Each structure stands twice: as structure tokens, then as C-alpha cells.
Amino acid sequence: MELDLTEPLNLLRRHEGEVRHFVALLATANTRARLTGPTDELVLWEDHVVDCAAALALLPQGGQVIDVGTGGGLPGLVWALCRPDVAVTLLDSVERKCALVGEMVQVLGLPPERVQVVCERSETFAARNREVFDLASARAVCEAGVLAEVLSPLVRPGGHLLAFKGPRAEEELEGGREKWDRLGLGEPERLGYDLGDKVRCFVRWEKIAPCPSKYPRRPGMAEKRPWYR
Ligand SMILES: C[S@@+](CC[C@H](N)C(=O)[O-])C[C@H]1O[C@@H](n2cnc3c(N)ncnc32)[C@H](O)[C@@H]1O
Numbered sequence: 001m002e003l004d005l006t007e008p009l010n011l012l013r014r015h016e017g018e019v020r021h022f023v024a025l026l027a028t029a030n031t032r033a034r035l036t037g038p039t040d041e042l043v044l045w046e047d048h049v050v051d052c053a054a055a056l057a058l059l060p061q062g063g064q065v066i067d068v069g070t071g072g073g074l075p076g077l078v079w080a081l082c083r084p085d086v087a088v089t090l091l092d093s094v095e096r097k098c099a100l101v102g103e104m105v106q107v108l109g110l111p112p113e114r115v116q117v118v119c120e121r122s123e124t125f126a127a128r129n130r131e132v133f134d135l136a137s138a139r140a141v142c143e144a145g146v147l148a149e150v151l152s153p154l155v156r157p158g159g160h161l162l163a164f165k166g167p168r169a170e171e172e173l174e175g176g177r178e179k180w181d182r183l184g185l186g187e188p189e190r191l192g193y194d195l196g197d198k199v200r201c202f203v204r205w206e207k208i209a210p211c212p213s214k215y216p217r218r219p220g221m222a223e224k225r226p227w228y229r
Contacts, residue, residue: 002193003192011056012078015082019049022078025104029104032100035072051075052075054195055079055137058204060135062086065137067088067090067091072097073101077104077108087113090105092119102117123217126153127153131154131207132154133155133156136159137161143168144203145172150216153216157208160207173203183211184207186205187205188205189205
């Protein structure tokens with residue numbers, strides 16, 4: 001299915017001033033620590049912010065959302081600024097990144113009861129926060145199959161998992177049917193969107209049943225997996 005970007009891009013336009021402020025902070029933070037590559041605000045806007053904004057209309061009304069592996073606050077801070085009805089948790093395992101994102105949250109005046117930064121590995125955080133979020137998402141963190149395993153324990157039945165993906169999405173989803181069942185997930189939906197450059201899509205799963213308690217896997221096992229830091 002092709003995603004209509006009219007509503008999300010209108011939301012971005014409506015909050016453009018606040019988001020440009022975030023981009024300026026991120027560009028400066030990128031000169032101190034490598035959060036999200038570029039230090040050029042135009043590149044950050046065109047390659048990252050607009051991509052994150054494409055998902056704005058997919059966020060649950062008044063819901064609780066978690067951005068796993070937020071790095072410099074992408075997509076979570078764009079969502080927090082453009083969708084004030086949504087509570088956002090920004091999770092990353094690297095302290096330096098969390099400290100910089102925490103500073104940005106303060107400077108942007110986002111209230112702590114709506115936007116929180118958590119510095120922790122997703123698998124330990126998920127063990128204590130089982131199935132509490134309406135939507136869990138990750139951008140540029142790991143391949144879709146592993147991501148489903150990481151995000152599913154965080155999402156309540158009836159909620160959704162959302163992955164930002166590029167041209168390799170189909171390859172990453174191959175042969176996964178059994179895996180989705182095992183994780184309490186429905187068949188992944190592909191939502192393509194056109195930003196005029198490369199192929200992009202969201203992969204979205206509905207959580208249809210509780211996730212078995214063996215997920216998230218114990219950190220000892222998880223450490224062997226390539227995407228964990
Ligand atoms: C390539 S960056 C992507 C950052 C951001 N989402 C973006 O789109 O620019 C991946 C991020 O995932 C974080 N990460 C990797 N493994 C993690 C884990 N087990 N728990 C929490 N964060 C993790 C890394 O610290 C890093 O900041």
C-alpha cells in the first residue's frame with residue numbers, strides 16, 4: 001500500500017519552527033558526538049526529519065510510543081514536537097547520546113511527563129516494561145526480523161510495531177511467517193512512501209496476542225547477536 005503523505009507533511013509544516021530549532025540543536029550536538037551523521041541542517045532536514053515525519057499519521061491518537069535506538073532523537077523528537085497528544089519514550093543504550101538528547105528535550109521545553117529519555121539496552125528495559133506501549137518503533141537499528149523480536153515484548157496486544165525500511169525490506173521479511181506467529185504478531189504490512197529519492201517503506205505489524213515470556217532474550221544470548229552494542 002502507498003502511504004499518503006499529505007497529512008504528515010502538513011503536521012510537519014505546522015510545527016516547522018520547533019522542528020527547525022531541534023535540527024539546529026542536533027547539528028551542533030553532531031559536532032560534539034556522532035549522533036546522526038550530518039552537521040548540515042539542510043541535509044538533516046531533507047534526509048532525516050522529513051523521513052521521520054512521514055510516520056506522523058501512523059501514531060496512535062493520545063497513545064504511548066517508544067523509539068528504540070533513538071540516537072540523536074530520530075524519529076522520537078520529531079514525533080514529540082509534531083504530535084503533542086502522544087507521550088514519547090526515547091531509548092538508547094549509549095550514555096553520551098542520551099545526555100545530549102536529554103539536553104535537547106530541556107531546551108525545547110518538552111515536559112518530562114510527556115517526553116522521557118531512557119539510557120538502557122532495550123532488552124533489559126523491555127523485561128521491566130512488558131506490553132505497555134501502544135506503538136514501538138525503530139529507525140536504522142537492525143534488520144526487520146530481529147527488530148520484531150526486540151519490539152514485540154514492549155507492545156500491548158492491539159498495538160503496533162513500526163520499522164523504517166528501505167529497498168531491502170522484502171529480503172528481511174522473507175520466510176518470517178512462523179516467527180511472527182511466535183511473537184504474537186500479525187502478517188507484516190508494507191506501507192511505501194515517496195520522498196522523491198530512494199525506495200522507502202514502513203513495515204508495520206499488529207500485536208495480536210501476548211508475546212511469550214522468553215522474549216526479550218536474556219542479555220547473555222542477545223550479546224551474541226550482531227546488532228546489540
Ligand atoms: C544507527 S543509530 C540510529 C539512530 C536513529 N534512530 C536515527 O535514525 O538516526 C542506532 C542506534 O541504536 C542504538 N542501539 C543499538 N543497540 C541498542 C540496544 N540494545 N538498546 C538500545 N539502543 C540500542 C545505538 O546506540 C544507536 O544510537
